[in-house]
Amino acid sequence: MIIVVSLLVILMLIAAIAALIYKDLISAVIAACMVSLIAAVLFYFLQAPDVAMAEASIGAALVTAIFIIAIRRTKRYEE
Amino acid sequence: MRRVISVILLIIICWGIILALHKIPFGIPKTKVGEYYLNRGRQETGSANIVTSVVLNYRGFDTLGEVTVLFIAAIGLGAVLATLNKKGKRKIEPSSLILNTGCRFLFPLILLFGAYIFIHGHLTPGGGFQGGAIIASAYVLIYLGCRGRRISEIGSKTTESLGGLVFIVLGLVGLAVGGHYFLSNFLPKGQLNTLFSAGIIPIIYIAIGFKVGSELAGVIDNLMEKS
Numbered sequence: 001m002i003i004v005v006s007l008l009v010i011l012m013l014i015a016a017i018a019a020l021i022y023k024d025l026i027s028a029v030i031a032a033c034m035v036s037l038i039a040a041v042l043f044y045f046l047q048a049p050d051v052a053m054a055e056a057s058i059g060a061a062l063v064t065a066i067f068i069i070a071i072r073r074t075k076r077y078e079e
Numbered sequence: 080m081r082r083v084i085s086v087i088l089l090i091i092i093c094w095g096i097i098l099a100l101h102k103i104p105f106g107i108p109k110t111k112v113g114e115y116y117l118n119r120g121r122q123e124t125g126s127a128n129i130v131t132s133v134v135l136n137y138r139g140f141d142t143l144g145e146v147t148v149l150f151i152a153a154i155g156l157g158a159v160l161a162t163l164n165k166k167g168k169r170k171i172e173p174s175s176l177i178l179n180t181g182c183r184f185l186f187p188l189i190l191l192f193g194a195y196i197f198i199h200g201h202l203t204p205g206g207g208f209q210g211g212a213i214i215a216s217a218y219v220l221i222y223l224g225c226r227g228r229r230i231s232e233i234g235s236k237t238t239e240s241l242g243g244l245v246f247i248v249l250g251l252v253g254l255a256v257g258g259h260y261f262l263s264n265f266l267p268k269g270q271l272n273t274l275f276s277a278g279i280i281p282i283i284y285i286a287i288g289f290k291v292g293s294e295l296a297g298v299i300d301n302l303m304e305k306s
Binding site: 062065066070 | 204216295298303
């Protein structure tokens with residue numbers, strides 16, 4: 001159990017750092033979406049299924065969609 | 080040079096936070112209020128899901144504030160996007176038959192799932208906010224998969240306003256009939272663990288589900304079509 005949780009936390013950290021250093025903003029948004037998904041799984045492991053549901057549906061689905069719509073209207077690559 | 084300074088600053092800040100937090104035990108309650116909710120919540124509110132009983136009964140007024148924050152955010156987005164001058168009609172390419180049919184097949188199933196989550200908010204994990212977000216994600220699917228279909232603006236605004244109105248009117252009726260505070264649970268509690276139980280909690284969660292779903296779908300509509 002503790003091994004699974006630590007692996008997930010490490011994966012989450014890697015995804016968060018990837019979201020910071022990507023120059024392609026769509027890739028960065030997908031990495032941020034992965035942070036949200038892993039956070040949802042961690043909330044479920046911490047026995048908070050209500051929060052996990054909110055995190056998965058809002059953080060992973062809606063926020064990603066809104067960011068991608070915003071990027072489509074502006075520039076895709078960071079200078 | 081600036082990078083070195085910022086890294087040193089970051090290390091100092093991390094050290095301070097660790098020093099402040101490492102003595103606090105993890106997972107051990109520090110106040111008595113959680114214990115009270117766990118022991119008495121089920122009898123006092125009739126809701127099998129204790130999180131729901133806290134969100135809508137003990138802390139119902141805070142939930143009204145949350146709903147208001149979401150409402151103001153949606154209004155602000157609409158106001159900002161309304162000032163942009165739209166540059167002509169974009170040509171919408173129709174999506175392929177398989178994508179179109181798949182989206183139209185999945186759409187009612189996702190709607191049903193979202194409705195299940197907010198109707199059973201007092202029995203199983205989930206509730207109005209989660210169910211509303213799932214319903215809004217069904218609308219994202221429609222906007223991406225079946226280009227050209229839109230929700231009616233008047234319909235979504237009306238649903239949103241009715242949801243908020245039901246919440247506030249139930250709270251005021253509770254103030255007048257039930258007890259001495261806003262949102263008191265004046266309807267019969269019913270039997271624990273059945274669909275018709277917990278008094279006003281399921282009604283308010285259904286209202287919040289409709290409100291959040293139509294609000295977020297309106298945000299998606301604003302972003303996709305008006306910007």
